[in-house]
Structure formats: C-alpha cells, structure tokens
Amino acid sequence: MIYHTPVLADEVARLAAGRCRGVDCTAGGGGHAAILRGAGLRVLAVDRDPEAVAAVRARFAKSDVIVLEGRFADPRVLDEIARFRPDLALLDLGVSSHQIDNEYRGFSFRRGVALDMRMNPGVGMTGAEWLESATDADLGRVFKEYGDEPRARRLAREIVRRRARAPLTTSDHLVNAIRAVLGARAGPSDFARLFQAVRIAVNDELSQLEAGLPGIRDGLTPGGVLAAISYHSGEDRIVKHTFREWARDCVCPAGQPVCTCRGRPLGRVETRKPITPRDEETCQNPRARSARLRVFTKADEA
Template sequence: MSPITERSFESGYHAPVMVAEVLDAFTGADTVLDCTLGGGGHSLALLETGASVIGIDRDADAIAEATARLSAFASSGSFRAVQGDFTRVDEIPGLRGESFDGILADLGISSSQIDRDERGFSFRPGVVLDMRMSASGDSAADVLNGATLEDLTRIFRDYGDEPRARRLANEVVRRRGTREFVTADDLVGAIRGAFGANAGPSDFARLFQAVRIAVNDELTGLERALPILRDMLTPGGSMAIIAYHSGEDRIVKHAMRAWSTACHCPPRQPICTCGGVALGALVTRKSIQASPDEVAHNSRARSARLRLWRKAA
C-alpha cells in the first residue's frame, strides 16, 4: 500500500484542498454537483466562477454550516444544499435523472468534524468513540465492542495498512472482555498495549481512520457510487475526486482507467457487450498532488490525491 495516511488531526485550518486544480478541471462548467459539501469551500469557489452548484453532505452540521456560508448564492438560486449520502445519490429525491457538467467528491471528513469532540472522530483524551458521519448506524464503540476478531483484523489491516493487525485485534478483544470500549483513550490504550509505548499520533491517526472507514462503510460506498456519478455527467463533463487514503485512491484509479479503455465490460465477462468505445478519458495519467506551497500552508493537503476524468463529448 502507498503511504497515504489520513490528513493530520491538527485543528484550526479549514482551507479546501487543491481548489485551483478543481477550478481548472471544471472550466466552463455551468452546473456542478459537489458530493461532499463540508464547509462549502470548494462550492464557494465554484459559485464564484458563475456555476450553479448542488452540494450534498450526509452530515447535518455540515449542511447547516455551508448553508449559512453560501446563503447569498442560495437566495439567488445558484446554490442548493441537500442532506444525503452521495454513495446513494440515485436514491436522493430531486437528484434522480439530473445531470451535471462537473462532479466533485473531496472524500473523508472535514476539519470541523475532527475539531468537534462530540462527533467522536479524534483521539483526544475523553472523546467518546462515535465517528458516524450521519446520525444513524453503528458507532465506533459498537464496532470495537461487537466486531469479530476476523473483522477487526481486516479493518486494521485493509483500512489501516497495519501489518500487525492481528495483534491489535487480539488486544481489542482481550480488553473488551473486561471493560467495554467507550472513549478514544480505550483505543489508544489498546494500540499502545499491542505495539508498545512507542506507538504515537501517526499510528493513532491511521488506526482511528481505519475504524472510521469501517463505521461509515466508505470504500464499498465509493465503489458503488462512481459509475452512478459517471452516468450523471453531461457529455464532455468532468469528474474530480480527491482521496486521502490509499484504498480510496485505488478504487478511483481503477474505475477511471476502466472507463477510459475501449472495452469497459466487467473483467470476468467473456464477451464484450459494451460496443468497445471508451466512455471518456483520463485527464492526467497519474494522480495530482498538492503543490509544495499548498502543503507548506495546509498540512492536510499532504496526503491528498486528485484524479480527473472527462466523459466523451
């Protein structure tokens, strides 16, 4: 796995990542779907170019924050916020059948989600293990207290890039036998118990991120969403996806590459039924990373990977 880790858990900086690159990719776009509205930074930049934007977020706090920030654009009719899960965009009333010149997803969690202790994403002492982006479903504590040893091993290995995943999973199971996991301290304690006192913030960030990905089913959702979003692009429209995790980035890379080859039938399908015409093209062969200048000013940009794809006209 590549060494992409979650954006740092430092707080206080809320600048959106790679805005110039996204604006460049969406040059001339009249309509944009921002699948991950967050604080509305990317949407604001796009609205300022004159585009109309619909912003989705599954988090009610993000919808409230961005709605307040972008209220002038909402009043003029160029912006609308929709609370929902973009991985189920086809089920969101009012969006089914819509098409857009640009579709953006800036994956993961926002600064304000990390900063708010009550959301339970951080490993700061005393934070209750929640990590749900929306208010429903199992929390991080539920996963840590209820998942099987096998599932915990898979979460730490596949989502946390952790070679000693089994050891950590064993430690979680051993500890929860005497006391349930409730706060971040319990998971930090298990990580230290499994790996020794040398385990530090970068381990906590990576392994907390692994639990968050499991809690929100982020990779499965992304895989489901990509072809649906692709089909929502107008001919010649562009898709921009910013990933902070190697597993997410790999899913985006494989999907965009497959859509850009002449035959994009499922790999195991014996006969080509797609007509052998590429659906579109990669804008750049490799992912785009934030400039050294942006990384110097915004540490969260360090692990960001932007991939761009353009639908055939």
C-alpha cells in the same frame, strides 16, 4: 473557527472554468462549492453530515445554491444529481477539519473523546459500538486493509480481550489497546492511521465510493468532468481503477473471441498520475498532505 480549508483550490478552479453546473458531492464547509460558484457555476451541494449541510445552507443562504443532505451513493441523491444535469462533479473524500477538531464528534484520538466517528450522528453504529460488535476477523481486516497495520491480527485479539472486561468507549481505550500491541514506539501517526481505519469502517466509506462513482458519472452530461480528491490509499485505488476501467474500449474477459461488452470507452482519464498539492499548500495546510486528485472526462456520446 474556519470550518475547513478547501484543498487543491487552484486545480478545482481550473476544472470549473468554462463549466455551467457543478455538483459538490462532499460539500463539508462549502469551500469548494464557493470556488465553483465563483467560477459562475450553478451549484448543487451534497453532504451526509447534518452539521455540514447546516453550515453550507447558512453560507449560501442568499444564493441559488441547492443543498441536499444525504450520501452521494444513495439512489435518491443520485436521482437529484442526474436531474441537476451537472457538467462537473467533485468528490473531496474523507472528513472535514470541523469533524476532526470538534471532540463531541468523536473522530479524534485526543484524550477523553467518546468514540462516535459517525459522519451523520443520527445514523448507524458509533465507533464504540463497532469496536464492541465487530468480529475478531473484521477487526483484523479493517486494521490491515484500511490501516496498513502489520500487527492487525494481534491488535484485533487485544481489542477482543479488552472488551471482554469492559467496552472500549473512549479514545483512551483505543489508544491504550494500540499501545499495548505496537509498544512504546506507537505515536500520533499510528493513532491517526488506526482511528482512520475504524472511521472508514463505521461510515462504510469505501463501499459508498465504489457504489457512488458509476451513478455520479451517469448523471453527468456528455463531456462532463468527474474529479475525485482522495486522502487514503484505499480510496485512491478505487478511483484510479474505476477511471481506468471506464476508459477501456473493451471490458470482455481476456480470451473471449467476440466482444460482447459495450465495446467503447466511457470517457478518458485526464490524470495518468494523481495531482498532488504543492509544497506551499502543504506548509500552510498540513491536512492537504495526502491529497490526490484524479480526473475523468465522460465521452461526448456516452
């Protein structure tokens, strides 16, 4: 079975052309890493998921690709990235097909799946444990902010009510709670959206992104390129605002008479609008549908 089909492969190949050293911060099955290698780059591949790390190690066993297990925002990983001195850094966020399709990983809303959802199954709370321990307010916030759910508070209350009787440990328990609140019209797209919200919370994905972007940019050589592919509006918003903020020449509060900030842009945004896959790609790989690529080039003197 294919581990994961790399999204926006042509665009990634275009970004890699003429570059020397690439860090793939979310290596997955190594599809993008292979594109970087194919373009002649030395590659550092990072992933927080031990299965992904094993797959990438096996794929590139006979090559000079360096593979590192860890989260891209962890200081240890950021140090390795900086030491590697990449002139291209790639983030392809979210989960791989391997993670979704293997039921034992617990990401899927298919029937009878134990709710794990951890990208690294050795670390942190499972989805079931999170649903058991999150406060009513946290549940509501996650379903609203990460799941865009208009009935987020009702869903939170429903989960609290149900877990008082028995813990929600499987996909069926969560699907039934969603059905109870959204009614008969609830379908796969609702389950996917709300399971994704729980997954984002369990893996603390948006904090990783916010914390990781500046460190990854710092690790790039001057003139280096940072490219991020998002699949969720919350991720894309963070990437868009962060890149825009870095490109401003003054970040002092409005009305401050004298500039006391860095007073120069850290680089430029290459994508006023995100690059999205063409129809041919989404026909062949429907999981690419929500992909949005944004690109930032670090200033030469930054």
